[in-house]
Amino acid sequence: MKLLLFLFLITLFFFSCTTSASTYQHPLDPLNPSEFKLVRGIVQKTYEASPPSLTFQYIGLDEPDKALVLSWQSSNAKTKAKTLPPRRALVIARFKKHSLEITVDLSKRSIVSTKVYTGQGFPMMTFDEQDFVSALPFKYQPFIESVHKRGLNISHVVCTTASVGWYGEIKSNRTLKLQCFYTQGSSNLFARPLQGITVVADLDERKIVEYFDRFNIPVPKAEGTEYVATKQKPPFGPTLMGAAFVQPNGPGFKIDGHSISWANWEFHVGYDIRAGPMISLASIYDLQQQRYRRVLYRGYISEFFVPYMDPTENWYFKTFLDSGEFGLGQSIVSLEPLADCPANAAYLDAYFAGEDGVPVKIGNAICVFEKYAGDIMWRHTELELHDEIREVRPQVSLVVRSVSTVGNYDYIIDWEFKPSGSIKMGVGLTGILGMKGTSYTHVDQIKEDAFGTLLADNTIGVHHDHYLTYHLDLDIDGEANSFVKTNLETVRVRDQSSPRKSYWTVVPETAKTEADARINLGLKASELAIVNPNKQTKAGNKMGYRLVPGTVAHPLLLTDDYPQIRGAFTNYNVFVTPYNKSEKWAGGLYADQSRGEDTLAVWSLRNRCIENKDIVLWHTVGIHHVPCQEDYPIMPTLSGGFELRPTNFFERNPVLKSKRPKLVRFPKCNSQP
Template sequence: MTKRLRLFFALAIAIIVLISISLRLMGLVSAQQPIISHPLTSLTEAEISTAVAVVKKQNTLSETAAFPIIALQEPDKKEVLNFTPGKPFTRQVFLVIYERSQNKTFEGIVDLKTKTLSYWQQIPNAQPALLPLDYQLAGEVVKSHPQWQKAMEKREITDFDQVQISCWAPGILSQQEETAGNRLCRALSYYKGKRWNYYGSPIEGVLATVDLNKGKIASFVDNGVVPFSQENWDYDIQSLGKLLSPLKALTILQPQGKSFQINGNEISWQGWQFRYLIHPRDGLVLYLVNYNNGDKNRPILYRAGLSEMVVPYGDPAANWTFRNAFDVGEYSLGLLANKMELGKEIPENGVLLDAVFANSDGEPYTMPNVIGIYERDNGILWKHYELNTQRNDVRRSRELVIKMTAAIDNYDYGINWIFHQDGTLEVENELTGIVLTQGTTAEKQSDDNSYGRLIAKNIFGVNHQHFFNYRLDMDVDGQANSVMEMNVKALPINEKNPLGNAIVVEETPLATETAAVRDLDMKQSREWMIASADEKNALGMAPGYMLMPGGNSIFYPVEGAKIRQKAEFATHHLWVTKYKPSELYAGGDYPNQTKAGQGLPKYIADNESLTGEDVVLWYTMGMTHIPRPEDWPVMPTHRIGFKLMPRGFFPRNPAINLSE
């Protein structure tokens, strides 16, 4: 290299360093910004700051303006699918802005390349998810209210700092509340004393509804004194006393390193390839789920994530009927993600990754260790023992898990996407945390406790349900897909079936959106297949993936129930729609204080064709929880899930060629 060239390269490097330092000083680039090399790369802190600055520059916001959601505005699907490395792509930010003083909600989209506000629109009658300031304001308003103070004094509570206020979305509104249109929350009271597990001491019958716009109590109810538990329900080592002898160490090691590769937000493992994001509302979302069978990357899913969930409680008392939490849309599940630890939520061989969020002031921050990725053993993958030769062929099963956890008040949820070596993709939800309790005078179970079960002295666990809806944008071997319902039937005895042992599978096309609103049927082992409309495998079959339900339940609120009308997505197990980028949430864009019929009922109103189309499956799974003493004071994990399993997608067992 000549002296002139060496001087040129040295000067170029110096200029790049100076530019980088200057940008960091101006706050446009942080010291550790990821390389934005793909349209679905996570937003950076700098991009969030730029988007907020653009909004504030082009719109005069009040001092009380809040930013409930700041997220990547997902590019056009065709642009993403046609993207190749090095090709320019759209980079935009989606923002929800709530003007508390005006009680107005706005949506905006900022183009990061031009630094302009490309979209700005007021959304009428929309209330975003609850914000940290809402919780703070509600606590201050309630504790300063004379009626609430008097109610506490009736219960011999004079130190109001010993009471914890829990703020809930208002749920089902009265006609007066709906007409007024103000932003509300319902405030519950718990006695905590010197203990941290205050959920064991609900101050039953006291309910305050707070007008968050006016900073005042809108209504107050005190149904009379009910004894609350005085016991210490903390469950740390200090409060439990003598513990069981510790188990001997079980160590999970991978001395040769991980088998998966991480490239930005793209994960590759055993033929699987996908991208992930943590959305502030949806939580963990997967994109571009492909499988490489040696010849090419074959698409299976474009986008998959938790769309909504609802938790209806089954007590008709006035201070319980509102408790129907939409934990995704009313509370922003993603923002409630919590950091995990190796050896605890994630085994020691895992990897923990960070996520970038924005607070309600629009300020970006990085939350550490909110995404966990790890491999785990799952017993036998396949085996055959040949008796004659005593040949034993067996392969052990390895799984890749990507996980997040979120704490929503008393409940904790784990969301797990599990990749199998046989081409199956599994969803497993974990439910743990603390049962939402009701104070009671009862010390023993009686027939009068018909809406739940006594789980401890003066503590009642109310019967309730958890319903999750997953949005699955299927692209099985391309965007042109069709959906079949598979029903297993036994044939009657006749001349063709003289012993009555014949079993057949009937395939029924789900041709339109209204025809594709379906329910599970255990008698027919009902499943659904999403198949390519264009491709055929070597056997002449359309390659497909089956939606294999796991445990499930029906939605118990009866016809005419207000929550049934608001959470209509939970009244059926399967919905199918033709792809539209704006249709993301089963319960509607703004379920907080919304009217009935939002989300999926609206999406299928035009009854579009589903034959050979870009289809989206919406699968609802539910769990009915009848509390038991063993669920107290902290609940052992309950699990619920489903699988997407290949059917004709591979020419043979895709895991047959694994080495021993």
């Protein structure tokens, strides 16, 4: 009987495994827990190995060919399930100090290809291996002595990891550097670095391979560093009043698996351990054409370059590629309802595979909410007619949000969809600054470059940059698109035809090849758009979407400096490339210790034709950050972003005939919440 039950349970387990492994509805759905388990089983069985001898550095969806996805999308509802493209996973594993690229077919339950990567650079670091090596110093005698020498209690020391970058070394091992902090008396470890110590750990060997204790600088005091509410002392303030938000007829969006529909939009929200949220197949309903029209095939943050500006021994290497080295998806943190997202938000969970292939759940990884910010979608008051006319439409938009906490920094990543057709990408920088210890306690003591701002006693907030490079595979009403720069140029009136001496006009210029589309913004008055040269409005304007840039920064590192060679994809604010399935990561697939051989900047040098082709727009949001005292001990959010805005995509204002939502004054409530 017991045996029978056991067999039954085993059967059930396999059955449920099989079932759930195939329960994806959309070809771009992220891998689900059952699929991770299946991949894990297949790979571990094939290699007869598990961590630490075989580690999964990356498991993600091996994206089906775009043609297959599009043909699936256009198939009718009945046959849709049957036209789902084959489901494959891409595995990057570390095995015997090699990086393996393994493609697993999930329906066939087998490995379909394996490649040993022989180029430069290493795959993303897992949380597990970082945790492992972070614990090594505490068993490493020289480190213990260094802590003692500083008069600190080692039980309050915590070490975190930093990628090492590349500085011209010919041979590289897969290493990282450990950064240690003191935690006694404050939760804000990043404000209290132990400076002067270099600990290099080998991630494949899982041991400390280099150690120096060069100098001793006071660890900043705990006082004034705390940010946890329960540990604060009065006076408190400022006081902000509470509020509640009610949607009497429910939210306007529907979530079906990973597909979201709202107002005139539909799109898919995927997730990847490296990229974080990925928005796919975003289409907008055209009231006039009575159909959905595709805008964005796929959009995500491709790389995120954060170079610090301190060239000294303890800091020079801090030139992070937060996506390729640490994983913006792996770093996503659970969102707190009513604080990270408003009361009317819905939440999606996310799953990634640990280094052992076991799925790890991030609850409330992504939230989706309708934003009622009090903005105005459009309006006009007309006083020239007999009766005054006043027509106002309040703005409502849909936000998809996640927060990635990469060590000290918290990055708020918003995708905002507007009924008027705009997609706004928002980036919020908050969390804790990268700070270094110093002997200074007053600016007057500083006689040479301190590489940052003195924020408090013994504490410098180091100068740095943030460059978020977005991959935006726009498909304006189809794949064949062109990139058009509409330059605004001054025309001098040379005859007597006008009392004016000048005006400006537009000179459109279609980019033929990639070289035409490498652009530094802000130097020239110009509108940049992706258009469909084969589709025009009734009046004959080419249908398109334009890039409305927000915060723009140009790199200040020398282009031949090592970090900038690796981060060369930020050399221009805009690139356009022909669609190429393999050109996904602007800093290269193997970004850790990369040497800049596989970046967007290198791909673009092939100078391929981009006219009337399936093209990808790459845009970098850049922020130079000079820390200030307000950023201490925790930073008020600093915001940036940009907008993709329809330009002659519609025949007219697409929200002209949108009725005003019932924005009611107050619901009838008989008690306070």
